[in-house]
Amino acid sequence: AQKVTQAQTEISVVEKEDVTLDCVYETRDTTYYLFWYKQPPSGELVFLIRRNSFDEQNEISGRYSWNFQKSTSSFNFTITASQVVDSAVYFCALSDDSWGKLQFGAGTQVVVTP
Amino acid sequence: GAVVSQHPSWVICKSGTSVKIECRSLDFQATTMFWYRQFPKQSLMLMATSNEGSKATYEQGVEKDKFLINHASLTLSTLTVTSAHPEDSSFYICSAHVQGRNSPLHFGNGTRLTVT
Numbered sequence: 001a002q003k004v005t006q007a008q009t010e011i012s013v014v015e016k017e018d019v020t021l022d023c024v025y026e027t028r029d030t031t032y033y034l035f036w037y038k039q040p041p042s043g044e045l046v047f048l049i050r051r052n053s054f055d056e057q058n059e060i061s062g063r064y065s066w067n068f069q070k071s072t073s074s075f076n077f078t079i080t081a082s083q084v085v086d087s088a089v090y091f092c093a094l095s096d097d098s099w100g101k102l103q104f105g106a107g108t109q110v111v112v113t114p
Numbered sequence: 115g116a117v118v119s120q121h122p123s124w125v126i127c128k129s130g131t132s133v134k135i136e137c138r139s140l141d142f143q144a145t146t147m148f149w150y151r152q153f154p155k156q157s158l159m160l161m162a163t164s165n166e167g168s169k170a171t172y173e174q175g176v177e178k179d180k181f182l183i184n185h186a187s188l189t190l191s192t193l194t195v196t197s198a199h200p201e202d203s204s205f206y207i208c209s210a211h212v213q214g215r216n217s218p219l220h221f222g223n224g225t226r227l228t229v230t
């Protein structure tokens with residue numbers, strides 16, 4: 001069975017601080033996909049990244065970066081120089097195919113204060 | 115880019131009535147759509163997989179007679195909450211994927227259902 005663990009329920013930071021969100025996953029599949037989504041207070045899910053199990057390269061997109069480590073089954077997400085607009089719930093998710101049956105983690109609430 | 119539209123954004127209904135939620139893929143065809151439910155301050159849980167032209171596949175514990183799913187065309191899936199009760203109050207969100215492309219899964223903006 002698949003499982004995604006986001007142990008951090010809430011993280012509070014002051015603007016311009018870096019924040020790292022942890023994501024640990026469990027799966028027996030050799031091919032799988034990992035995702036991060038942002039859910040602002042308005043409720044919509046904003047896609048951030050999709051990574052397949054064969055691509056362990058870390059990725060950077062602006063202030064966002066991701067660290068994928070198969071050895072520890074982790075796919076951590078870092079926001080550098082956080083801003084108030086980063087305040088949201090962030091979900092890590094796992095899929096055994098690319099078609100969209102996602103197993104979501106519990107989510108991490110990020111609160112950025114000025 | 116590909117967009118998924120969900121309607122309505124929010125709905126309030128009385129206990130015992132039925133509510134229909136629409137999920138449309140706006141500029142692509144989606145043979146498969148997914149329906150998720152999110153209770154306040156909780157994660158998203160997959161309810162069912164909606165397949166165009168065939169019956170939906172429901173996750174364990176989801177009542178198929180209560181949550182009716184119809185995927186009559188390649189761009190529209192509907193979720194009907196029948197005989198709604200206050201415990202059905204939740205955030206319902208759909209998603210769709212562009213078949214055959216290495217593209218991200220797109221989510222609708224969600225529907226907040228409140229049953230009084």
